[in-house]
Amino acid sequence: MTRTLISGGLVVTAAEELEAEVLVEDGKVAALALRGSEPARTWAGSGAETIDATGHYVIPGGVDGHTHMEMPFGGTYSADTFETGTRAAAWGGTTTIVDFAIQRPGESVRSGVEAWMAKADDNCAIDYAFHAILSDVNDSSLKEMDVLVDEGITSFKLFMAYPGVFYSDDGQILRAMQRGAANGALTMMHAENGIAIDVLVEQALAEGKTDPRYHGEVRKALLESEATHRAIQLARVAGAPLYVVHVSATEAVEELARARGKGLNVFGETCPQYLFLSTDNLAEPDFEGAKYVCSTPLRPKEHQAQLWKALRTNDLSVVSTDHCPFCFVGQKDMGAGDFSKIPNGMPGVEHRMDLLHQAVVEGHISRRRWIELACATPARMFGMYPKKGTVAPGTDADLVIYDPDAEQTISARTHHMNVDYSAYEGKRVTGRARTVLSRGRVVVDRGSYLGSAGDGRYVPRSTCQYLV
Ligand code: DUC
Ligand code: ZN
Ligand code: ZN
Ligand code: ZN
Secondary structure, three states: OOEEEEEOOEEEOOOOEEEEEEEEEOOEEEEEEEOOOHHHHHHHOOOOEEEEOOOOEEEEOEEEEEEOOOOEEOOEEOOOOHHHHHHHHHHOOEEEEEEEEEOOOOOOHHHHHHHHHHHHOOOOOOEEEEEEEOOOOOHHHHHHHHHHHHHOOOEEEEEOOOOOOOEOOHHHHHHHHHHHHHHOOEEEEEOOOHHHHHHHHHHHHHOOOOOOHHHHHHOOHHHHHHHHHHHHHHHHHHOOOEEEOOOOOHHHHHHHHHHHHOOOOEEEEEOHHHHHOOHHHHOOOOOHHHHHOOOOOOOOOOHHHHHHHHHHHOOOOEEOOOEOOOOOOOOHHHHOOOHHHOOOOEOOOOOHHHHHHHHHHOOOOOHHHHHHHHHHHHHHHOOOOOOOOOOOOOOEOOEEEEEEEEEEEOOOOOOOOOOOOOOOOOOEEEEEEEEEEEOOEEEEEOOEEOOOOOOOOEOOOOOOOOOO
8 A cells, every 4th residue: 555644734625724634545535634633643653655745735636627639620730749738737736637539520429539538548647538529410429429428428519610610500509408408418618609700700811801810809709608698598498508618708708697697507617818818919919929819719808807707706617728739830820821720729738727826816716716616616517526626535636735935937948838839928926836646646746747658547427516
């Protein structure tokens, strides 16, 4: 049996903060004991290997419910492999990712799942799970959903955007939602009106508007809120739960708030880029704006206050990254002279925990809410709690010894993601993961990487734990 004692830290979960010692046995949290208590004194004298967490937080490893490693998009692939992307995640204190396996039109959902399993298998530094993207809703893919739910793929993403690629029409969306209502699956929605956006793209290009900033102008907030509204109504008709991914616009948040006010099972996610970046970045000169092209797009700064508010009121309940990195040189530049050819996506998997801790420092959210948004709620939302997302007896020992006072400057020169720029270049934040454990193994410690590709395990998931 391997035994490790994490001693001297402040344990922070979504539920509580405790001055407590954490005993880890064989990859799981065996017990917690208040500092100075009888069991804590016994453990201290037991000869267990001890990790000193004095002056640090002991938090659950981050759960990033939305990443795209090696994702085919716009004629290229997102630049992080499962190996490089999960290693970067570990550096930043994230110990579980949920990536998206893509069904290709004309193919089965399962073939997509198998393809993504093969990419991840033996390559991940941390644990991983999958959602499936439905790109071809038909009788047979609907049937496949039932089997996949039983096997642990319990959420399915649909796109109202990207006609001709991932797009589903309202009838297909309704049918998938009806199936979800019956088999317990959670429908995840990319809510943007892609048909209307494509018209605006064509018009903009015809007027010679080719710079990255027009990506933000054509992907209008109203077309996000319209799609969000439509997705909610379709979910109501189907009697299905709905999770709206990467919410960026005030108007879309209002749709979620209205639905939640009616007591509907409608949930919203946002990402750090919408909280910390804006259309000002998209307008950076010399094509630099391409670094910030993602969909939904960055919004004018004025939207941020509403996102922060919704994170406090739970109208937005998860912060994930939508990590989908493309290099500036050789990938983003495919869209020089035509913004619509810039691969959509931004790197972020490494810095979510730190950026949200910075939000604690700046007073946007509380410390426990940080853990709730980044660990506990995504684990519950995607059926992995309490194995993931908290620190309690019996849970996986995915633990981060977090230094709340460490100062760092985010930069592509020091990050570990396989991409040639940082969206937060030069940003100063306070707080950093010092030691990261994945199922009891130390994978990062004081600036050294000690993990290895293949140590991460696949996590089959139960259905969304917010549904009655
Ligand atoms: N949005 C992105 O920015 N990238 C990948 C897919 C998506 O929906
Ligand atoms: Zn999306
Ligand atoms: Zn509405
Ligand atoms: Zn995405």
